[in-house]
Amino acid sequence: MFSFLKKDPIKKLNKLYLQKLEEAMYAQRNGDIRSYSTITSEAEDIRIKMDALRESTASL
Template identity: 40%
Template sequence: MFNLFKSNPTKKLRKQLAKLQADAMFASRNGDIRKSSEISAEADKIWQEIQRIEGETKS
């Protein structure tokens, strides 16, 4: 019952992930493959963190 007011711990990370994925796409479209891969690597780290947090909350 009290979980109703508890904030989602991954909400902020998912927002960051979506922004990074969009930035990587735009960098790729502009021909900057190096920047695109750097941004994608950062997005992958955030995705792994989301998966870790969600795994802890389900256990």
């Protein structure tokens, strides 16, 4: 009934995903390739979660 009051979890994950990508970019620019790969991996895990949420909401 009050679903319009609930926050969108995909929006929150997207914001976190973009922050991780930006953090990875700065790590790469600084020459820290190990951190870059770790942060990029974390960002991809977040993207997979976002895709799963989109698929589950699309089936409803």
